[in-house]
Amino acid sequence: MNLPSAKTVRPGADRAEELRQLLRKRQRLLVLTHNNPDPDSLGGAVGLQEFARLAAGCESQLAITGKILRAENQAMVRELKIDMGRLDTIKLSDFDCIALVDTQPGFGHTFVPAGSAVDIVVDHHERAGDASAEVEPPFVDVRPEIGATSTIVASYLMHAGLAPSSPAATALAYGLRTDTADLSRNVSDLDIKVFEFLSLHMDRTELASIANPRLPAAYFRTLKDALGKARLYDGITLCSLGRTTSAEMVAEVADLLLRMEGVRAVFCGGLVGQSYCVSVRTEVGGDAWRLIRAGMEGEEGSCGGHGSVAGGSITLESADSRTLRRLERRLERNILKAMGVSGASAATLGEDDD
Numbered sequence: 001m002n003l004p005s006a007k008t009v010r011p012g013a014d015r016a017e018e019l020r021q022l023l024r025k026r027q028r029l030l031v032l033t034h035n036n037p038d039p040d041s042l043g044g045a046v047g048l049q050e051f052a053r054l055a056a057g058c059e060s061q062l063a064i065t066g067k068i069l070r071a072e073n074q075a076m077v078r079e080l081k082i083d084m085g086r087l088d089t090i091k092l093s094d095f096d097c098i099a100l101v102d103t104q105p106g107f108g109h110t111f112v113p114a115g116s117a118v119d120i121v122v123d124h125h126e127r128a129g130d131a132s133a134e135v136e137p138p139f140v141d142v143r144p145e146i147g148a149t150s151t152i153v154a155s156y157l158m159h160a161g162l163a164p165s166s167p168a169a170t171a172l173a174y175g176l177r178t179d180t181a182d183l184s185r186n187v188s189d190l191d192i193k194v195f196e197f198l199s200l201h202m203d204r205t206e207l208a209s210i211a212n213p214r215l216p217a218a219y220f221r222t223l224k225d226a227l228g229k230a231r232l233y234d235g236i237t238l239c240s241l242g243r244t245t246s247a248e249m250v251a252e253v254a255d256l257l258l259r260m261e262g263v264r265a266v267f268c269g270g271l272v273g274q275s276y277c278v279s280v281r282t283e284v285g286g287d288a289w290r291l292i293r294a295g296m297e298g299e300e301g302s303c304g305g306h307g308s309v310a311g312g313s314i315t316l317e318s319a320d321s322r323t324l325r326r327l328e329r330r331l332e333r334n335i336l337k338a339m340g341v342s343g344a345s346a347a348t349l350g351e352d353d354d
């Protein structure tokens with residue numbers, strides 16, 4: 001068990017000052033985040049770069065691993081001109097300070113180059129495993145009670161009395177908004193206070209256009225195809241997209257189907273490469289984590305989640321259509337059993353039912 005250290009309970013202004021002191025002794029900061037960065041990790045990274053520059057005159061670079069997949073996230077990078085490199089092309093010896101944002105050393109979806117010591121960790125996820133087994137970085141600010149990592153980073157700017165540039169404030173605000181579902185989920189007082197602070201500096205027009213980007217025709221073809229495959233049971237919708245473009249697409253279809261009246265839970269899947277990606281959504285108060293575990297019972301793979309959102313992936317030995325169909329049947333059987341609707345027959349969106 002990890003007891004909060006004295007570090008994690010000191011007031012925000014102290015933390016901002018402590019971080020400033022650390023950065024002042026460094027020349028160049030490398031900011032890293034988890035694989036396939038989401039808006040909160042990008043916002044937090046950009047915000048930390050802003051803090052390093054304004055508070056300590058410390059130059060920095062953001063480097064990523066994986067891809068920026070969702071159209072909104074690509075719009076965020078494009079509109080706010082977020083400058084980032086690929087970690088495998090970065091010369092590590094150019095940097096004397098490494099920060100991890102929205103993740104922690106040892107997390108599965110996070111790559112820290114071998115032999116590199118992490119100096120700064122800012123995150124809002126629970127600390128995983130036995131943190132005491134690892135060398136504690138000089139600056140660790142992990143606060144699971146806060147809705148977004150972007151909030152924690154923006155609070156350093158707020159407490160230090162620094163005004164972020166419009167792009168940095170907009171990136172932080174978009175990260176905060178995304179992780180808290182527009183300040184409706186896992187929100188703390190600090191999230192609200194920080195959002196007000198960011199409101200003074202961000203570009204609202206830009207924020208709106210990031211949230212509603214133009215989408216390629218291929219997106220709508222995938223969506224049309226997916227909706228045709230939705231299987232509607234009493235309160236639960238299942239949808240297997242077959243082979244699809246990305247795990248993000250599976251998640252988007254799951255989000256969309258949950259908005260249908262009467263739907264309490266959605267179980268969505270799709271084959272990406274050799275992995276079958278799964279997204280589960282439940283209405284507020286539901287247990288998506290229980291449902292995904294029930295669905296994936298007996299399968300080779302991993303899953304995670306909390307509250308009304310869960311995701312996972314199943315490793316398939318071969319990706320032929322027969323193996324896929326069999327997997328889909330197993331998942332459907334497990335899910336329907338877990339939801340207590342086994343034996344019922346499915347409706348589709350192709351039928352008139354009024």
Ligand SMILES: [Mn+2]
Pocket residue numbers: 040041102124148149179
């Ligand atoms: Mn986050």
